[in-house]
Amino acid sequence: MRNLISINIKNLRKKNKYTQKQLSELLGVAQTTIANYENGIRIPDAEMLQKMADIFEISLDYLLGREERDSNMKGPAKLSEVYETDLENKENLYRNYLTFLLEGKSKAARGLVIECYEKGLPMGFIYFDIFEKALKEIGSLWESGKIDVWQEHFISEVTLDVMREVKAREKRKKRKSHSVIGVTAGPEQHNIGLKMVLDMLEIEGWNTVYLGSNVPVQSLIKAVDTEKPSLVAISVTMEYHLESAKFLIQAIKEEFKDSPPKIIIGGGAFKNNPELWKTTGADKFSSNTDDMLELMEGS
Numbered sequence: 528m529r530n531l532i533s534i535n536i537k538n539l540r541k542k543n544k545y546t547q548k549q550l551s552e553l554l555g556v557a558q559t560t561i562a563n564y565e566n567g568i569r570i571p572d573a574e575m576l577q578k579m580a581d582i583f584e585i586s587l588d589y590l591l592g593r594e595e596r597d598s599n600m601k602g603p604a605k606l607s608e609v610y611e612t613d614l615e616n617k618e619n620l621y622r623n624y625l626t627f628l629l630e631g632k633s634k635a636a637r638g639l640v641i642e643c644y645e646k647g648l649p650m651g652f653i654y655f656d657i658f659e660k661a662l663k664e665i666g667s668l669w670e671s672g673k674i675d676v677w678q679e680h681f682i683s684e685v686t687l688d689v690m691r692e693v694k695a696r697e698k699r700k701k702r703k704s705h706s707v708i709g710v711t712a713g714p715e716q717h718n719i720g721l722k723m724v725l726d727m728l729e730i731e732g733w734n735t736v737y738l739g740s741n742v743p744v745q746s747l748i749k750a751v752d753t754e755k756p757s758l759v760a761i762s763v764t765m766e767y768h769l770e771s772a773k774f775l776i777q778a779i780k781e782e783f784k785d786s787p788p789k790i791i792i793g794g795g796a797f798k799n800n801p802e803l804w805k806t807t808g809a810d811k812f813s814s815n816t817d818d819m820l821e822l823m824e825g826s
């Protein structure tokens with residue numbers, strides 16, 4: 528995985544308008560060595576780092592990513608300048624975002640995303656091609672024992688913060704009559720996916736009421752009674768929370784027998800078993816925002 532040093536080397540090389548070949552000649556190494564540094568396959572030794580800092584006229588701390596601003600004021604003045612080239616490789620942005628977070632650099636991770644947004648990357652790309660991909664990679668790192676649960680919590684919380692910031696900047700479409708309440712199934716803690724879907728619907732002009740996790744069933748009934756949503760969206764990731772989902776759905780259907788809201792269910796629990804949702808009593812399964820938009824357009 529690329530690290531901050533490799534990102535900095537590539538960006539500084541480009542900013543100083545060197546090709547890999549030219550830089551390799553200045554450093555007295557093969558061109559492949561530079562490519563390996565930039566791809567995070569090799570890490571330069573101390574002597575090499577010092578040579579690079581001299582060539583780029585920046586401090587060693589800046590090159591190592593320990594300092595956001597070059598103390599000599601000769602290199603890039605802001606992180607945003609370092610991010611610039613990242614837009615060329617959109618598919619790698621989630622790795623850069625994740626790298627910052629794994630290094631504990633939440634400010635840099637936020638800066639990267641806001642910079643991309645301001646340069647025109649759509650909110651949908653940021654949500655699903657940066658945040659979702661980074662979160663899924665975190666899942667694999669956790670599963671293989673490379674990171675601890677606290678890092679999963681940290682990255683989730685930073686991501687939720689940056690999501691709020693991106694959403695606040697996005698222009699809403701004209702208000703539609705559709706409304707949705709979103710909850711996870713009982714104690715299901717995985718709620719970022721549901722929040723992403725509701726945020727996208729909000730931007731589409733829907734009235735959204737996002738309730739998150741651990742909502743008592745009687746309280747959800749009161750919310751439905753007050754808000755009278757056209758849809759209730761329930762998210763389940765862990766299969767063992769399916770019972771909670773069934774319980775919520777049954778309670779809603781019993782309470783609003785005459786005109787029940789449509790109940791739509793989604794989430795990771797159904798990934799490997801597309802028929803499983805049918806056991807929950809929901810009216811429909813959906814895996815993304817587009818599905819939900821389609822569903823309402825057709826109703």
Ligand code: B12
Nearest residue numbers: 662666670683715716717718719720760762793794813814
């Ligand atoms: C972040 C995270 C956490 C955070 C959650 C924070 C939060 N506020 O959400 C915390 C640290 C709390 C957590 C806890 C746990 N987690 Co966890 N977690 C993750 C992780 C890394 C990312 C989840 C995520 O946000 N994904 C990104 C979102 C955008 O994807 P999504 O949820 O699938 O949502 C998309 C779609 O499914 C859909 N969608 C979702 N809901 C809905 C609903 C509707 C109506 C619609 C239309 C669409 C829709 O839209 C979204 C956008 O595309 C995943 C890894 C992974 N592969 O997902 C593991 C993962 C889900 N966790 C896992 C586990 C085991 C746990 C824990 C048991 C242990 C642990 N790791 O701490 C606990 C259980 C908590 C509980 N009781 O619920 C496993 C689950 C394996 C399994 N299925 O059995 C995973 C897969 C990690 C792994 N590789 O093993 N986790």
